[in-house]
Amino acid sequence: MCGIVGYVGFRPAANVIVEGLQKLEYRGYDSFGVATNNPCLEVYKCEGKISEKGERALNLHGTIGIGHTRWATHGVPSDRNAHPHLDCTGRIAVVHNGIIENYAALTRELAARGHVFRSETDTEVVAHLIEEYYDGSDLRDAVEKAIARLDGSYALLVTVEGSDVVVAARDCSPLVLGIGDQEVFAASDVTPLLGYTERVVYLEDGDLAEIDRTGWRIYSRGTPVQRPIEHVDWDVETVKKGGFPHFMLKEIFEQPKVFYDTLHGITEASLPERYRRPSEITVVACGSSYHAGLVFKYLCESTCRIPVRAELGSEFKYFTPPLKGIVTVITQSGETADTLAALKKAKAYNCPTLAITNVLGSTVTRIADHTLYMRAGPEISVAATKSFIAQLAVLMGLVDLMKGGNPFGAALERANSVIEEVLLLDIDKAVEICRPAEHLFYVGRGLFYPIALEGALKMKEISYIHAEGYAAGELKHGPFALLSTETPVVALCPPGDTYSIMLSNIKEMKARNAPIIGIGARGDRELTDIVDVFLPIPESHELVQLVATSVVLQQLAYRTAVALGRDVDQPRNLAKSVTVE
Ligand code: G6P
Numbered sequence: 001m002c003g004i005v006g007y008v009g010f011r012p013a014a015n016v017i018v019e020g021l022q023k024l025e026y027r028g029y030d031s032f033g034v035a036t037n038n039p040c041l042e043v044y045k046c047e048g049k050i051s052e053k054g055e056r057a058l059n060l061h062g063t064i065g066i067g068h069t070r071w072a073t074h075g076v077p078s079d080r081n082a083h084p085h086l087d088c089t090g091r092i093a094v095v096h097n098g099i100i101e102n103y104a105a106l107t108r109e110l111a112a113r114g115h116v117f118r119s120e121t122d123t124e125v126v127a128h129l130i131e132e133y134y135d136g137s138d139l140r141d142a143v144e145k146a147i148a149r150l151d152g153s154y155a156l157l158v159t160v161e162g163s164d165v166v167v168a169a170r171d172c173s174p175l176v177l178g179i180g181d182q183e184v185f186a187a188s189d190v191t192p193l194l195g196y197t198e199r200v201v202y203l204e205d206g207d208l209a210e211i212d213r214t215g216w217r218i219y220s221r222g223t224p225v226q227r228p229i230e231h232v233d234w235d236v237e238t239v240k241k242g243g244f245p246h247f248m249l250k251e252i253f254e255q256p257k258v259f260y261d262t263l264h265g266i267t268e269a270s271l272p273e274r275y276r277r278p279s280e281i282t283v284v285a286c287g288s289s290y291h292a293g294l295v296f297k298y299l300c301e302s303t304c305r306i307p308v309r310a311e312l313g314s315e316f317k318y319f320t321p322p323l324k325g326i327v328t329v330i331t332q333s334g335e336t337a338d339t340l341a342a343l344k345k346a347k348a349y350n351c352p353t354l355a356i357t358n359v360l361g362s363t364v365t366r367i368a369d370h371t372l373y374m375r376a377g378p379e380i381s382v383a384a385t386k387s388f389i390a391q392l393a394v395l396m397g398l399v400d401l402m403k404g405g406n407p408f409g410a411a412l413e414r415a416n417s418v419i420e421e422v423l424l425l426d427i428d429k430a431v432e433i434c435r436p437a438e439h440l441f442y443v444g445r446g447l448f449y450p451i452a453l454e455g456a457l458k459m460k461e462i463s464y465i466h467a468e469g470y471a472a473g474e475l476k477h478g479p480f481a482l483l484s485t486e487t488p489v490v491a492l493c494p495p496g497d498t499y500s501i502m503l504s505n506i507k508e509m510k511a512r513n514a515p516i517i518g519i520g521a522r523g524d525r526e527l528t529d530i531v532d533v534f535l536p537i538p539e540s541h542e543l544v545q546l547v548a549t550s551v552v553l554q555q556l557a558y559r560t561a562v563a564l565g566r567d568v569d570q571p572r573n574l575a576k577s578v579t580v581e
Contacts, residue, residue: 001098001173001578001579002071002096003021003027003069004068005024005068006066006067006157006159006166006211007020007064007066007184007185008063008064008166008212008213009182010213012058013063014058014061014065016196017057018067021034023192023239024069024188024189024192025051027097028069028575029050029069030072031077031081032048032068032069033045033057033067034057034068035065035067035084035093035095036063037062037161039162039163041160041161066084073099074121075121080120083121085123085124086127088128091161091162092158093159096126096154096156099152100125100126106150110125122152126156130146130158132146133145139159143167143169147169153580154170156168164212165211167209167211168203168208168211170207172205173188174363175207177209178192178193178199179197179215184211186209189333189359190234190361191234194232199230200229200232201228202366204366230360232361235377245562246558247569248462248558248568249558251379251381255389255423257416259392262397263397263412265374265394266393266397266398266400271370275370276404277306278326279324281306281327282310282321282326283297284339285310285330286313286339288391289331291453292391292395293310293330294449295447295451297310298446298450300399313339313341317342320345329342329356330356331357332358332384333576334362335363335579336578337580340364341581343355343364347367353367355371356374356398358379372394376389380576382576383458392547392550393415408543414544415540419547422548422551422552425535427535427559430517431560434465438465439486440456440467440490441468441514442456442489443471444472445498445501446497448492451492451549452469452472454469455467455550458553458557459553459557462557462558462566463560463561464571472491480508483513485515489514489517490553491517492519493506506518507530516532521539522537523539
């Protein structure tokens with residue numbers, strides 16, 4: 001969701017913050033703002049993208065400051081609702097990621113005491129609460145008292161005019177400190193810190209940190225605590241476009257290496273014995289991660305004969321199924337609020353928990369009993385691509401370990417070269433079919449059903465074309481009524497058990513005049529003859545075909561979105577890291 005950056009040091013704070021917020025823009029991009037302390041408070045905030053208008057904040061002075069890039073929850077995107085929010089005196093500035101659930105009651109209370117509110121946000125109340133408790137000298141104490149009144153989730157940065165500290169606090173929203181020499185940074189995640197420092201301190205829920213040029217002090221509900229300094233090995237180049245027109249395309253092209261690295265990162269030592277033969281597995285995740293969970297369900301049930309239930313994070317908290325065995329959460333960011341809530345619930349039920357994530361030090365790694373890491377590097381584009389492929393690599397590796405004897409190991413070694421091949425596939429004709437469509441169907445069976453869901457998700461989120469993923473056999477139970485010359489179908493038809501029935505399904509769709517884009521094995525004459533456009537996948541193991549098909553569908557969505565002139569990396573209304581429920 002929202003991204004926040006704070007800085008205390010010797011550099012011009014506005015430069016550090018604007019540059020950092022640009023790297024965090026994938027968290028939210030409807031408005032932004034910066035406040036610096038020089039020692040007078042200087043504030044600039046406006047609706048729009050920091051990548052386009054960020055320069056306007058660069059003439060703020062001072063070497064202490066806080067900034068924010070917003071994904072609106074309370075109040076429309078506007079200059080007024082952009083953070084930082086100020087108290088009545090205009091001396092206290094606050095940026096916030098999360099949701100203050102009791103803001104309405106607090107606002108009423110403070111308004112009755114004479115506070116004047118200027119925005120529609122839940123955040124502004126925090127500035128006024130701090131004003132209530134601030135005695136003119138001890139900002140930490142005032143923030144401590146204010147956060148004790150808050151319900152909900154927050155990562156907060158606060159500064160007050162004339163002071164040389166920034167106070168940071170978190171509960172259920174991510175916040176990390178970057179430790180430099182005579183300078184300290186604070187941010188929603190490590191990407192703004194890359195290039196400045198590799199030393200980071202992850203704050204825990206309930207922590208409050210006071211940072212100044214000399215260092216940082218952390219308190220947990222008033223008591224001083226030590227948190228370890230950890231090292232981040234992400235390269236600053238990974239958060240640049242590196243000559244590609246979009247991060248999404250760059251990330252698509254990183255996939256051969258990402259799949260290889262991630263697969264090789266899962267070894268015998270990765271999985272403790274207690275996770276190897278569970279009676280049952282419940283997988284919980286959101287978005288693309290949920291689709292990876294569905295692939296795991298099909299694969300693990302058929303290979304290991306262990307029952308696997310795949311649940312959406314947003315449902316799990318409110319409709320918890322009976323739980324047996326282990327609970328596995330899959331999350332690229334490690335910060336998705338619904339997934340974290342599910343994980344906490346699983347722990348409350350005493351289930352052993354396993355996390356699969358891309359981000360070292362993320363919240364999920366602090367809560368789960370054990371973590372398996374993807375090796376995708378930072379993913380900046382909102383649409384998940386390389387992280388999805390990395391999740392497949394982890395999950396295939398996991399099934400290998402659970403089954404024992406490495407059933408897929410050798411076959412998967414070829415995956416990176418097959419991905420490289422399909423990256424060069426000519427998909428122009430398929431793009432031509434998708435581009436004018438208002439509705440698309442994606443169909444597959446078995447293992448390829450979740451890939452159809454993921455392909456449709458990619459297409460709708462970045463091209464804004466309505467796309468639905470369906471189990472191919474289900475189309476007859478309703479959606480057939482929608483098929484016409486104007487409703488193209490992307491049909492996944494790999495060789496294997498479902499091949500013949502998929503061919504029959506495709507013929508039925510063709511008989512209803514739907515243009516068909518077929519994806520199948522290279523050299524498949526029968527399929528080529530019945531579809532309008534055939535996209536061939538090099539002959540390879542079923543799991544490699546599955547990975548390669550996912551890559552083709554990413555390219556199809558990407559190319560269609562570019563052809564339609566969409567904002568590929570930052571699609572409207574979306575955020576990469578959904579840190580509120
Ligand atoms: C957001 C992103 C999706 C992602 C989902 C889950 O909606 O836009 O691409 O799949 O969150 O994120 P996670 O970090 O938990 O995998």
